Amino acid sequence: MSDWAAKRFWDVASIVSADDGFTVHLDSRPLRTPGKSALIVPTQAMAAGIAAEWDAQTGKIDPNTMPITRAANSAIEKVAPQKDAVVAELAGYGKSDLICYRATGPDALIAQQAEAWDPWLAWAANALDAPLVTTQGVMPVLQPEASVARLRTEVANLDHFQLAGFHDLVAISGSLVLSLAVTSGKLAASEAWKLSRVDELWQIAQWGEDEEATAHAALKEEGFLNAARFFELCVT
Helix, strand or coil: CCCCCCECCCCCEEEEEECCEEEEEECCEECECCCCCECCECCHHHHHHHHHHHHCCCCECCHHHCHHHHHHHHHHHHHHHHHHHHHHHHHHHHHCCHHHEECCCCHHHHHHHHHHHHHHHHHHHHHCCCCCCCEECCCCCCCCHHHHHHHHHHHHCCCHHHHHHHHHHHHHHCCHHHHHHHHCCCCCHHHHHHHCCHHHHHHHHHHCCCHHHHHHHHHHHHHHHHHHHHHHHHHC
């Protein structure tokens, strides 16, 4: 298998105004998505972030170091053509939100979950008019149809760029409620990440850290924080 990778061929990445937004030029060449669509983003701040990622490339181009570029590509090529399906997928988390499923024991873990998650269920009930039911164990619990519909409306109101970031927030954390709290500006992304890991942090406190699991969690945290940043750039 070839290990060929594209190498830097430009001197300067610059922000250029475009129809309905902004794009980035590498010298005089406009950036395009991998599928050759025009890479036009909604805000100058997002374009600046993309330009900075390309300017930071030295030698071989490493897409793993360009989360804003990757998310913008995803918004254009993957989310926009199937927005309804993405909305449905994410809204589905309202039926099985992480913070609705509680441990059966020990009592200390049950108390930690309640302390961490109950305030955000209360926020969903009051601010979003979407009360949800909690249960102990992993068996599915039926959520109020009106609440699920209300949460779906919140997701459907996002544009395809916002959905690209929001998708990763929800998929990584497992919680639609915590992700909505982040994108509503009510909860810091770093705190939401910790709240999504109450169970894992409990296990670590009891049995100690596993090196492989810790490394995997660090990658997930990086992805979660990158998604939150991308969402912010959609409206900055």
